[in-house]
Amino acid sequence: MPDTTGNYTGPPPVARSPITTVAAGRGDGALTLTDESSYGKLLVRAAATGPMATALGTRFGRTSRDAGDEALVVGSGPGEWLLLADVAELPKLTEWLEQQAEADPDLVSIVDATHGRAMMRLTGHAAADVLAKLCAVDLSDTFVPDGGAFRSSVTKLVTDVVRDDAGGASTGDRPSYLLHCERSSGQYLWEAVADAGLEYGLTTTAAPT
């Protein structure tokens, strides 16, 4: 957390989203794009089948909400996980991860990527239609059901795509996708998704403050 004691006497730090320009929403809310970059993000590397993998409760390609409170664990690669949680939860989550790591004989690393990634959520009946304009992967329920996660090119950008319908619970059972990319291209990805969603009446929502 920011520290305002010591030599520094200026204003307290304010974290900013990588998505700095959010055009006004124009749709009816049935299809929404929301900036969720402020979520805490932890990258965990460990053996794909070791104790840490067991503790995290999921594997490459799938998500779980079994680890920690309110954390979404994404199997983002073989032996690689991305944990998403409220940023205030990160210290507790990190401590829990470090405890699990001690029980794992293989090398475990935990890297805080909160500031290094941009993240947005696309929710609505037409969400897959929007993504079909940006990504070549088959998003049908057969191949990417709720809880499915993959890394692919979205708008020619390396992007983690996570289907997390539960995360979009306030909008019912419509598909909800988290798009997670490297921070510096967050604004670019946001604009590309927003533009692709225009014909479907996309509503854009800025990051909560």
Add this chain to the structure above:
Amino acid sequence: MSRLARQSGEVIDRSQPLSFSWNGKPCTAYAGDTIASALAAAGVRVMSRSFKYHRPRGILTASFLDPGCVLQVDDEPNVRAGHRLVTGGIQVSSQNTWPSLKYDLKAINQLAGRFLSAGFYYKTFIKPQRLWPAYERVLQRFVNAGEISPGTSAEGYDKRYAHPDVLVAGGGPAGLAAAIAAAEDGAQVLLVEEEHQLGGHLRWGSQDDLDLLAELRDRVAQLDTIEVMTDATVLGRYDDNWISVVQRSVPGNGLGPKERLVKARAKALVVAAGLIERPYVFQGSDLPGVMLSTAVRRLVNLYAVRPGTRAVVLTANAEGDAVVGDLRRAGVDVVHVEDARRGGDVLRASGRGQVRQVDLANGKTVQCDLFVTATGWTAPTSLLNMAGDQPTYDPTAARFVPNVNALSDGVFATGGLCGDGTAEQLVEHGSATGRAAAREARAFTLAFADVPTRPDDARTLPQPGDPVDVPALEPARHREMFVSQTHGFVDFSEDVTTKDIKQAVAEGYDSVELAKRYTTATMGTVQGKLELMNTIAAHARATGKSIADTGTTTWRPPYAPVSLGALAGRIFEPVRHSPMQEWHDRHNGQPMVAGAWIRPDHYGDAQAEARNVRENVGVIDVTPIGKLDLRGPDVPKLLEQLYVNKWQRLDVGRVRYGVMCADDGVVLDDGVTGRLAEDHYLMSTTSSGAGGVWEWVENWLQTEHPEWRVHVTPVTTTYASMNVAGPKSRQLLERLVDGVDLSTDAFPYMHVRTGTVAGVPDCVLWRIGFTGELSYELHVPAGYGLHVWEQLFAHGKDLGIRPFGMEAQRVLRLEKGHFIVGQDTDGLTKAFTAGIDWAIKLDKPDFAGLPELRWQAAAGEYPMLVAVQTEEPSVVPTEASQLVDGNRIVGRITSSRMSPTLNRSVCLAQVESRLAEPGTRLTVLLPDGNRIPARVHTHHAHVDPEGERQRA
């Protein structure tokens, strides 16, 4: 022509009249009218002039394929007027006619027709070659391709991907039935239809046909697993059923694109392309008023247009018989029906500007203003050909037919393409084919049941099901009717006649593929859909071969012309910005493109920015510097392998510079790596090399040394990075940094600390200096980057702080003699050439590039990077200027700038080793041809060679 009373199958909406202009004159239409049908209803018969001879042309097919209806609409050339719907206010005009469509002076080409035969261009304009530019200017005036404005918007084109289980190409009765059956069998279906409505020939059929069509459409509408695309064409079929589709109009609320390219990966493809009615070749067959039977049936039944007043019909099939009924119902006087099944034939049609009479083969002449032919069908097998099929010619049916029982896996055919039958038989065949396709799609899906995105407890995917018996659908017998006894146009798009084909064969083009290219038959706007069979028949007649022996030309994608905009689709160009970009924008930061990064090149005066770093303090945004987080006990082994220098003994809190080489010893990248904790390191790379180095590192870890316990995570943009440089940099940071003693003794050069900057914890501070000044590189959690950056300026006003950009940094590093990988090195620069002999440890047991560097050291005589100063200090040689010895090139300037510190030019250069000694006189050949003297400087650094400033 005129508008008829309401027809039971009409597609026009009489409640929605529309206005448009035709060659500048007002015209009316109804919603649902094509441009051609509206013009026909208005009595327009001549709609265009032909490609070469500028002969008058009108409606032939009343469809997308109509070669006589290629028009300019507003700013869009080559619009298929037989297909494009009228929208209010459009301006339609004929193309390449002067002074008017009616009186086109270029029609004089008809008089020179005997000189414009096959190969005319090749023979006439080959010599003398020097005149080609003049020829070209003249020929361009004859190009019949409409006009496009340079200001035409490129917006409105899009692309999307689709993954249907079954893609059905063609929405006629068989295609509709296939789509319905596949969907009812559980498949997701994409149904693609070129016309604006589903139904194919049922649309202009009997009441029974219309009733059947209504039922099929209703069933399609009730199945939400069928996505229907009308006004869309399947362009090509590639390996593994990768199928491209162009949507020429996209339904929606007006926010959608004009056109869209759909890239579909279908698990099964059903080709239900139907049949294309082909013209008959005879003298005068291109006259306005000579139409195919399907054109007449469309005009009458879909658009309620009376196509003439006095008609002659040449019929060889049931469609021809049906058109007689349509014409009579429309009030047209059918004065003669020539039945080809009983030997009837035509010799010629004639008339000025349009057909006026027909001479029959039996010697009879009939006056008319409409001559309708129904002489046979072409099976558009192209998608099947693209899938590997080689249709065979059936002389009893007078068309090529596909080998439906030997198609590639996942490819099916149905409908008229396969054979003929009643509407019910076509539906039955389509239904069975659709079910078979759905089952093959399920079998395909089963093979991917274990993709990682599916849960472990996912429900079992359905089994394919039992094989489906598809009933036979045989082609009906049909008289072979391609070319009559008289010469005529084989290709209406390119104005190619049977005489041209005959001449081509006489000149040795006895292969139809070669004759096609020589004459350009089938190479025009219709791309062979109408002309192919007649071209083959004419060629066969000229060679004396059979049609079967002559064979076909090759069907290649795209099946139909597609706009370049649709092919380009939505264009993605990822860009990257640092967290401080908005500050740069507000402070006159002049953007430069560096790979995908947008970086400030300068803020108005790069020289002043560089001077300020030497005198006060400056800050540069270096966020793009590559950063890799390295963790694990074997990181030192990794670093030893990657870098040319030694890394086993790097204490916590220390930073070391290193150079990486590829296996060939060529410099790959450079940067510093700091040890943050016992098993935790942070590596920096060049900005452009960040991605490549990550891959390089992972390659060593995953394939060469998987036993090493190291994890690598790219964290380039986890941190906002800024370099605070200048003699007052420490003074500035003392106002902002907590938890780190910044004194020289506590935090010396080439060390790393972590601490709090401007209230932001977990910042990494490196004391390094690319600029040669006392400097600190701050790596701040990126969300706080702008805050820290702004606080640097807020707290540094009295110290003279100002930002500096890439250009100032390049000046400062050049003054200091630091090379840039890729600027001062190239794809041949091995490490010793780069002048880093001090860092290369050939006594290490191994590192990437070691053998090559040993050989380089042993061989000697390699180019060397040296600092160079021109004898005339005000001259800055252009980068890449040659260094010459007489006429021999002995090196090149790799970097050059005017130094604001020394007030003279400074350079780095690669020179032959014999010229690398300090003081050696060199000659620089400038781009303007002048030669200037220069000397090798004593040290790479032009400024502060001892490094006192950066160690202060």
